[in-house]
C-alpha cells in the first residue's frame with residue numbers, strides 16, 4: 001500500500017502517456033492517488049481521471065500563483081464539486097512569494113476565501129507554501145483552519161515549523177526533496193516527526209526523487225520517498241508505506 005497524496009496527472013506533461021504512467025504506479029504498489037487541481041483546466045482533468053480510475057481521487061482548489069485569475073464563479077464551481085464523492089480535499093491553496101504573477105494581497109484574499117469554503121463543506125485543505133511561511137501560519141491561525149486540518153504539501157521547512165503545523169491539525173507531507181543528498185531540513189523532519197503525522201507524495205511531474213532528480217516525476221516513484229523516510233527512521237519501508245497510507249485514508253475519509 002502506497003498513497004501518493006499529491007500528484008498532477010492532470011498536467012499537460014502526462015497528455016501523451018497517462019495510461020502507462022497509471023499502470024506503472026499500480027505495478028509498483030501504489031494503492032491510492034490524489035490528483036490535485038489548481039485552476040479551471042487542471043480541475044476539469046482531475047475530475048475526469050477520478051471517473052476513469054477507482055483508485056484516483058481529486059482535490060480541487062486554486063493555486064496562489066494564479067490567484068489573480070480566480071473569479072467568484074470559480075469559487076462556486078469548486079463548492080459544487082466539493083460534494084462529489086471522490087473529491088477529498090480543497091486545494092491546493094496558499095501563498096507563493098517566489099513567483100510574482102499575483103500580488104500578495106490578492107493571494108491572501110483567495111487563500112482566505114478557500115479556507116472559509118473548506119470549513120463550509122467540511123473538507124481538509126492542501127497547503128502550498130513557497131517563501132511565505134510566516135504569512136501562511138498567520139492566516140491558518142486567523143481563519144481557524146484547525147477545524148478542518150489538512151496537509152502541508154511538499155514540506156521543506158524546519159522541525160519547529162512542522163510542529164506548529166501539527167498543532168493546527170495538519171499533516172506534514174514529504175516528497176522528492178527528502179531523497180536529495182543535500183536536503184538537510186526534510187531529512188531532519190523525516191527523522192524527528194512521528195510517523196503518525198507524516199504523509200508521502202510525489203508532486204509529479206515536478207520534484208522527481210533521487211535517482212530521477214531533474215527528470216519527469218510520476219506516482220510510481222513515491223516508493224523512493226517512503227524508502228528515504230524508512231532509512232532515516234531506521235524502520236521498514238512497509239511500515240512507512242502502511243502508516244502513511246492509513247494517515248491519508250483517515251484524513252480524506254477513504255474507507
Ligand SMILES: [Zn+2]
Pocket residue numbers: 006008036092203
Ligand atoms: Zn501541487
